Amino acid sequence: MKPLFACYVLFFLSSSVFAGNESVESDKxxxxxxxxxATLTTGNTKTSSVKAKLDLKHKLGDxxxxxxxxxxxxxxxxxxxAKRYQAGAQGNYMFNEDNYVFANGSYEVDExxxxxYRITAAIGYGHKFFDDEHSFLRAEVGPxxxxxxxxxEQALESGSSKESNMVLHSVVDYQASLSESSKFQQKFIVDLGDRLDVRSESSITAKVIDSLAMKFxxxxxxxxxxxxxxxSTDTETTLTLLYSF
Structure with missing residues (x-):
């Protein structure tokens, strides 16, 4: 039953692409x-790190x-x-400007x-409380x-090579302009089941020039x-260059 739930979510996501093909070009x-x-140090201490992210948003009709x-x-x-890779997608079907149903799925590697690897999927209801040029707040909840x-190594210690759970998935995403050239974003993702998984991301973005910005x-x-x-807790602090298009 649980694998069927994940398959249903993937079907929902793929259907959004096909549904969008029926929309007029002006709605796309x-x-x-x-x-x-990236950081690199040499000499008495040798360290190197790379952080990269691509976030695409695609509007196709509804x-x-x-x-x-x-x-x-x-x-x-x-x-x-540290070695972490993740790929994910979410489709929102908008009933109106504020209400929608969503489905998402992700694949993550983090030894x-x-x-x-970890596979996650969820489907449910979302609501935008406000969305204007200065601030944005939305919340989502669903199974x-x-x-x-x-x-x-962990399979040997725990006596099991895998684990699967149904959870209650919820998201709160808030953004606010701090000035004409900077903004703040706070996002919480909570999965509650046999375990409690929480992911919090706080960021400040400041424009450098045109479409280029710095993000902390x-x-x-x-x-x-x-x-x-x-x-129990992992923290990650990054300073990156951000290009918007």
Whole structure:
């Protein structure tokens, strides 16, 4: 039953693309953000890190779709200390300007959190409380599904190579302009099931010139029942260049 739920979500997402093909060309818009940041030190301490993200937003008639690809890689003294890759998509079918139903799915690789990969999917209802040139607030809620495939080391310690759970998926996304050239964004993603998974991202973006900006972000990931030898909380602080198109 749980795999069927994930398949249904993927069908919902793919249908948004086909539905959009029936819309008139004037209703189609495509835009997004591309960001990248890197550090490199040599000498007594050798460190390197790369953070990259591509966030595309595609409007097709009554559909508002979003596609995200991101990655983080870090080495300290020739030892890999962080390696995370993720790809995801969400389709929103808008009943009107404020109300919609959504479906999303993602694939994530993060061995430092104890799993080879994680697959998530969710479907539900969303509402925009306000959306203007100065501020934006939306919330989403609905049933979700999480499938974790553990690393060989974690599978040996836990006695199981995989785990799957149905969850209650919820999102709160808030944005506000700080000035004509800067904005603040706070996003919470909560998955509540046998475990509590929370992801918080706080960021400030300041325009440098035209479509180029600097972005400072702090991402916190929390799990109330972490795997053996894994900490409950991960934090990630980045400073990246952001290009909007």
């Amino acid at each position: 818009t495509l835009g997004g953000d591309a960001e990248v940041g 559909w508002e779709n979003e596609y995200i690809i991101e990655g983080l890689y870090k080495e300290d003294d020739n030892s890999v200390t 430092f959190r104890g799993f080879d 979700g599904y999480i499938y974790d495939k553990y690393t060989a 972000a702090v991402v916190v990931r929390y799990n109330n029942k972490p795997l053996d030898d894994i900490k």
